[in-house]
Every structure is written in C-alpha cells, then in structure tokens.
Amino acid sequence: MPTVVIHENLIKRICNELKKSYEYGGVIFGVKERDHVKYLMAYFPPQPKAGYTCVFDSKAVLISRRALDEAYEIYEVPLLEMDWIHTHPNIGAFFSKIDRDTLKEIAVYKKNIIGIVVDPFRYEIKAFTILDGQIKEIPVKIEDFTIDEKFYNAIPFVHHNIYINTIRKYGALKEFHITTPYEIRVVKSIPAVRREEGIKDLGELKEYIDIKLNELREEIRKYKEELLQTIIRVNIEL
Ligand SMILES: [Zn+2]
Known part of the structure; x- marks a missing residue:
C-alpha cells in the first residue's frame, strides 16, 4: 500500500493560507520514491466559485503539467507526481461521496491517483487512493524531510512558471496560492x-x-x- 509523506512546512503553510470559509481545490506535487510519495508543493488556482466543491480545473492541470515538463527539460529532475488536494474548512478531513466520485473521475487520466484532504482549522490530513477499484484510505506521515539537491533549482522554477502562467490564463486580479515548504525569494528569470x-x-x-x-x-x-x-x-x- 502506498504511503503519503507531506512536508511539515507545506502543511503548516497550507493551513495558514487557506483558513477560509470555503473549500479550495488544487494540485499537490510530490517526488515518488519506491512505494511512497513525498509532497513538497501545492497549487490552488483561482477557484471557480466560492463554496463550491472544486475539482481539478483543466486550465490549472495544463499549467502544472507544462511547468513540470519545462522543469524536466532544464533540470532533468524526475519532477514530479501530480495529485489532487482539497480543503474541508472546519468539517474534518474525510472523503465525501462527491470526493470519491471525483477521485474515480481523475483516476481515468492519472493512474495511482492520490487524493488528499486537509482541514486547515483542525489541522487534520487524510489521503485516499484507489486499490482494486475501491477507494482506500492510506497512511499519511507529516515529516520535515530533506530533498535531493537537484530539486533546489527546479522547485523555484516550477513555482515561477506556474505563477506567470496563472496570471496569463486567469488574469492578474484573481486570488491563487502556490505553496512550498521553502521561502522562495529570488527566481532565476532566464530559464523562464x-x-x-x-x-x-x-x-x-x-x-x-x-x-x-x-x-x-x-x-x-x-x-x-x-x-x-x-x-x-x-x-x-x-
Ligand atoms: Zn471534500
């Protein structure tokens, strides 16, 4: 059974940034190692409608996919797994009927899909996947893990690339979040x-x-x- 490892700072930041009254849906990025995935970045694109259970927005998926592909071309790092994350504001972390159906829908496009749900108010995190056609809860570890040096440049690149393309595709006034465990201050503009x-x-x-x-x-x-x-x-x- 796969295990999910989420960087402690990533979860802390997601909980801080997304303590809102409505649900947020987005993409979470991780590095795959044997049977577990270590997550180190999350992208919550502008949400279509406040309070509406948000699925993967196809624009956001394209932006994410492209950022990863370009990062791979430049840094040649096996970035990254893309999975689904959404928030449950103060109702606890669990998978509703809609969440289960959504995970099954996404699984058509991405094998070994993992769905993560976070309650930013209660600091609860749960993860689910599909095993033999059944939705199964899988263990989640919150850790302050280190990553290979080769990701140090790739992560700010992906961050910057997603940032630029979100503004291009959704406009500059929309609220969105790109969260990493690390401070991202200076971004090299040349590869972008x-x-x-x-x-x-x-x-x-x-x-x-x-x-x-x-x-x-x-x-x-x-x-x-x-x-x-x-x-x-x-x-x-x-
Ligand atoms: Zn949900």
Missing part, C-alpha cells in the same frame, strides 16, 4: 524566458530599449543645441 514567451518578452524588451534610446537621442540633441547656442553667444561676446 523560453519558447514563444521568450520571443514575446524579447519583443517587449526591444520596444522598451527603442523608447529609451529615442529619449536619450532627444536629450543629446538638446545638449548639442544648448552647447551651440553657448558657443555662438561666446563668439558674439568676444
């Missing part, structure tokens, strides 16, 4: 500028440089003119 974004961003950069260059040219022209006027005046006075 790739493919069509790269071209778009370079286009914007070129436009910006052109504007700045024209401003500089105008300034130089004014100085030249002033200098010329001064020379003329000096000549006249002499």
Whole structure:
C-alpha cells in the first residue's frame, strides 16, 4: 500500500493560507520514491466559485503539467507526481461521496491517483487512493524531510512558471496560492524566458530599449543645441 509523506512546512503553510470559509481545490506535487510519495508543493488556482466543491480545473492541470515538463527539460529532475488536494474548512478531513466520485473521475487520466484532504482549522490530513477499484484510505506521515539537491533549482522554477502562467490564463486580479515548504525569494528569470514567451518578452524588451534610446537621442540633441547656442553667444561676446 502506498504511503503519503507531506512536508511539515507545506502543511503548516497550507493551513495558514487557506483558513477560509470555503473549500479550495488544487494540485499537490510530490517526488515518488519506491512505494511512497513525498509532497513538497501545492497549487490552488483561482477557484471557480466560492463554496463550491472544486475539482481539478483543466486550465490549472495544463499549467502544472507544462511547468513540470519545462522543469524536466532544464533540470532533468524526475519532477514530479501530480495529485489532487482539497480543503474541508472546519468539517474534518474525510472523503465525501462527491470526493470519491471525483477521485474515480481523475483516476481515468492519472493512474495511482492520490487524493488528499486537509482541514486547515483542525489541522487534520487524510489521503485516499484507489486499490482494486475501491477507494482506500492510506497512511499519511507529516515529516520535515530533506530533498535531493537537484530539486533546489527546479522547485523555484516550477513555482515561477506556474505563477506567470496563472496570471496569463486567469488574469492578474484573481486570488491563487502556490505553496512550498521553502521561502522562495529570488527566481532565476532566464530559464523562464523560453519558447514563444521568450520571443514575446524579447519583443517587449526591444520596444522598451527603442523608447529609451529615442529619449536619450532627444536629450543629446538638446545638449548639442544648448552647447551651440553657448558657443555662438561666446563668439558674439568676444
Ligand atoms: Zn471534500
């Protein structure tokens, strides 16, 4: 039976950030090791409707999948398992009928799917999977585990990539959460500028440089003119 290990800081942060009156649904990312999955990042995209039991949003899944694929291309780390997480605000962690049906629906697209439910108020966490067609609860461990060094760059990359694409796809004003056990302060921007974004961003950069260059040219022209006027005046006075 698979075991679920969730990083202690990840759960603490999820419970802090998502102590809200309505349910949140999202994607949880983990590293697979033999028969257990170690989870170290969660993404709660903008929710379609407050209070509505939220399933995997297909846009959010695409954003997540793409971030993982690009991280794999750059860092060549076997990132990551994607599973389902949702919150139960102050009603306890359990799997409702809808949750069971949802897990079965997702299982069509992802084998060995794991569903995690968190009550951020009671700090309760449970995990479920499908074994022989039956929904089974599986053991959850909360640990302060360490990860291989190779993930140190990949995680901020995935974080940044999801962040940018969430704003692009949902707009800048929507609330969303990308949670990791670690502080993510500085993100390398170079790997994020790739493919069509790269071209778009370079286009914007070129436009910006052109504007700045024209401003500089105008300034130089004014100085030249002033200098010329001064020379003329000096000549006249002499
Ligand atoms: Zn539920």
